[in-house]
Amino acid sequence: MLPEVEQYFRIEKLPHMWCPGCGNGIVLHSLINAISGLGLDQDKTTIVSGIGCASRAAGYLDFDTLHTTHGRALAFATGIKFSKPELNTFVLMGDGDCTAIGGNHLIHAARRNINLTALVFNNNIYGMTGGQYSPMTPNAKRATTAFYGNIDRSFDLMELAKGAGATYVARATTYHTELLTKLIMEAHKNKGFSLVEVVTACPTAYGRYNKLGKPADMLKAQKENAVNIKSLKDGIVPEGKFLIGELYRAEAPEYIDQYLQAATKLREKGGK
Numbered sequence: 171m172l173p174e175v176e177q178y179f180r181i182e183k184l185p186h187m188w189c190p191g192c193g194n195g196i197v198l199h200s201l202i203n204a205i206s207g208l209g210l211d212q213d214k215t216t217i218v219s220g221i222g223c224a225s226r227a228a229g230y231l232d233f234d235t236l237h238t239t240h241g242r243a244l245a246f247a248t249g250i251k252f253s254k255p256e257l258n259t260f261v262l263m264g265d266g267d268c269t270a271i272g273g274n275h276l277i278h279a280a281r282r283n284i285n286l287t288a289l290v291f292n293n294n295i296y297g298m299t300g301g302q303y304s305p306m307t308p309n310a311k312r313a314t315t316a317f318y319g320n321i322d323r324s325f326d327l328m329e330l331a332k333g334a335g336a337t338y339v340a341r342a343t344t345y346h347t348e349l350l351t352k353l354i355m356e357a358h359k360n361k362g363f364s365l366v367e368v369v370t371a372c373p374t375a376y377g378r379y380n381k382l383g384k385p386a387d388m389l390k391a392q393k394e395n396a397v398n399i400k401s402l403k404d405g406i407v408p409e410g411k412f413l414i415g416e417l418y419r420a421e422a423p424e425y426i427d428q429y430l431q432a433a434t435k436l437r438e439k440g441g442k
């Protein structure tokens with residue numbers, strides 16, 4: 171491991187538990203590059219995660235980390251921001267963790283525009299528990315709980331976050347690692363709720379059931395199906411493709427700032 175990367179890892183926790191071909195390590199490397207690129211103090215940076223394969227990432231990283239309960243990472247992170255707003259807080263979640271059991275926390279974190287950088291590892295499936303479909307499993311794709319094809323429609327997480335009030339929304343893939351690092355850096359610079367979705371491969375619990383080939387084939391599909399928003403013509407996303415890049419940015423008051431202002435006002439009025 172390169173020394174500039176090693177300083178951010180709990181080496182004693184390695185090797186990691188992810189399957190061969192899993193994209194989670196790639197996401198982690200881009201996150202570390204972003205944290206290092208931003209020059210963030212390791213002792214003032216905290217990583218919060220939920221439960222799932224993606225959420226295991228927090229355990230491997232040498233920061234103050236909080237590996238919480240399924241779907242509740244954003245609730246714990248909200249608590250951290252209330253008590254220590256100065257901490258740089260990154261929240262790592264799987265697509266199931268964030269959009270199914272954690273969906274309610276997601277929309278309210280976005281609505282409040284709380285200053286958090288959320289990273290969603292979208293492998294389109296519940297990886298850790300053996301491949302049940304998630305709200306981000308595409309329609310008609312197979313899962314252990316949708317053996318003849320998923321009849322649900324899947325969320326567009328970018329539109330969901332935007333609609334709920336997030337002020338920075340972006341997507342990359344594990345093929346586009348430089349872009350991913352750049353987007354995480356921009357997301358962190360945004361003072362408000364930022365969400366970066368990373369399309370990542372789960373060859374074991376998703377690729378296998380859907381005959382998507384080897385891990386390298388799944389990576390190649392990310393390269394071929396992703397369309398950078400900057401190269402989009404007429405605003406139309408071609409059938410079967412998806413957008414990557416910075417998809418939305420807005421200005422809105424940040425939640426903790428508002429809370430502190432309200433608390434100051436109350437104190438001035440003689441409240442306790």
Ligand SMILES: Cc1ncc(C[n+]2csc(CCOP(=O)(O)OP(=O)(O)O)c2C)c(N)n1
Nearest residue numbers: 222223224240264265266267295296297298
């Ligand atoms: C309250 C609760 N319900 C269910 C589970 C079982 N469980 C653990 S991980 C997981 C799904 C994780 O999927 P995802 O968030 O997509 O992450 P991945 O493993 O794919 O990275 C589930 C349902 C749990 N741990 N806690």
